[in-house]
Amino acid sequence: MSAPTDARPQRGATALPPGSGAPALVRARGLIGHWNSPVASSYLLAGAAGLLLVIGLVMVLSSSSVESVDAGRSPYAGFLSQLQYALLGLPVLVLLSRAPVRLLRRLAWPALAGAVVFQLLVFVPGLGCGAGGNLNWVCVGGFSAQPSEAIKLALALWLGAVLARKQHLLGDWRHAAVPVVPVVAVAVGVVLVGHDLGTALVMLLLVAGALFVAGLPLRFFAVAGLAGAGLAAALALTSANRVERITSWLSDTCDTSGACYQTLHGGYGLATGGLLGVGLGSSREKWSYLPEAHNDFIFAILGEELGLVGTVLVLVLIGLMAVAMLRVVRRHPDPFAQVVTGAVMAWIVGQALVNIAVVVGLAPVIGVPLPLVSAGGSALIMTMAAIGVVLAFARTEPGAAEALAARPSVVRRSLAVVGRVRG
Numbered sequence: 001m002s003a004p005t006d007a008r009p010q011r012g013a014t015a016l017p018p019g020s021g022a023p024a025l026v027r028a029r030g031l032i033g034h035w036n037s038p039v040a041s042s043y044l045l046a047g048a049a050g051l052l053l054v055i056g057l058v059m060v061l062s063s064s065s066v067e068s069v070d071a072g073r074s075p076y077a078g079f080l081s082q083l084q085y086a087l088l089g090l091p092v093l094v095l096l097s098r099a100p101v102r103l104l105r106r107l108a109w110p111a112l113a114g115a116v117v118f119q120l121l122v123f124v125p126g127l128g129c130g131a132g133g134n135l136n137w138v139c140v141g142g143f144s145a146q147p148s149e150a151i152k153l154a155l156a157l158w159l160g161a162v163l164a165r166k167q168h169l170l171g172d173w174r175h176a177a178v179p180v181v182p183v184v185a186v187a188v189g190v191v192l193v194g195h196d197l198g199t200a201l202v203m204l205l206l207v208a209g210a211l212f213v214a215g216l217p218l219r220f221f222a223v224a225g226l227a228g229a230g231l232a233a234a235l236a237l238t239s240a241n242r243v244e245r246i247t248s249w250l251s252d253t254c255d256t257s258g259a260c261y262q263t264l265h266g267g268y269g270l271a272t273g274g275l276l277g278v279g280l281g282s283s284r285e286k287w288s289y290l291p292e293a294h295n296d297f298i299f300a301i302l303g304e305e306l307g308l309v310g311t312v313l314v315l316v317l318i319g320l321m322a323v324a325m326l327r328v329v330r331r332h333p334d335p336f337a338q339v340v341t342g343a344v345m346a347w348i349v350g351q352a353l354v355n356i357a358v359v360v361g362l363a364p365v366i367g368v369p370l371p372l373v374s375a376g377g378s379a380l381i382m383t384m385a386a387i388g389v390v391l392a393f394a395r396t397e398p399g400a401a402e403a404l405a406a407r408p409s410v411v412r413r414s415l416a417v418v419g420r421v422r423g
Helices: 022-035 040-070 077-097 101-106 108-123 147-165 173-177 180-192 197-214 218-237 240-250 261-273 298-331 335-359 377-395 400-406 410-422
Strands: 137-140 143-145
Touching (some): 040 400, 101 108, 101 147, 108 137, 108 147, 108 180, 147 180, 147 377, 180 197, 261 335, 335 377, 377 400
């Protein structure tokens, strides 16, 4: 006679009726568990940013090879340059991701002061250089850097330090305006003096993101939005180059000498790509038809070669980065980390959307790169640095440090796998 079997579920277990789709339910619960994990923000942000960086390196190789050969250089010149900047940015990202939050807070004021002084060097004869009417680079011998990219990250840190301390006073317009308005005016002003309106607009998006997360009343945003729109219109109308870009964008016709030429050929590239694209490396627009194919208009080459699938993948990865940063804002207890993360999210995601809007013709040509994808050393390194700062905050979310400490290291996991294989 067999012993009776206790059919009652174990304590903590959930009884599942037969035919209830138990495997699917278990998988769903597993996904929910991963999402609720304290380290989900870190992995989601690092994974999405890493995939975007890899896509960017591949597309820079594809889109720059033809013009590199035409200039008498190796077809890999643009790719190797971008790879070099990525390898320089990687240790910066890792170092900042390990930085204590209190250290990042202490760096806010000196970082902004140093970035503004660095930007002023573009006006020193023999040091400043630029193109397309913009004076926004410091060039010394074979070295060149864009100081305005450093101002973005420094301004995000400074806004976090100031707004976190004054968060409970932001209902009073005087506390909301001082010292934010004068300091932001100086930071944006030194960029505008170099005629770089695109970067200045991205900086204003960054400031708006920081103020929104800090809790600035919405009525102040209405006033600031009107003032910002008036300033942008005035700056656009006082520049013949910007007026031409706007009128060309609004016009129904386009010729090869007009400012709409880039947008026209960007549209050609996207339309040619269709659903699956013409194939990696097979773009026609990169054969000197589309200016800045490896930089501001790389999204058009990506759409031409990888099709709608490739462009949607990039949009999804940008969206995942936004979700990860929003998660940090919601979960982190430190207002400094919340405000800085909000500023970085508005900067990276906002700049990406502006770049894509320009390529698809929803906005006039502004001249901002697609973060992590477009060619450009200064932009890539500073974007990776900003992601490192947000990863530092993600690592200090409630429970994240304990969860990370409980996980075995990469070396130990690798050795365990090797041991199992040999056994």
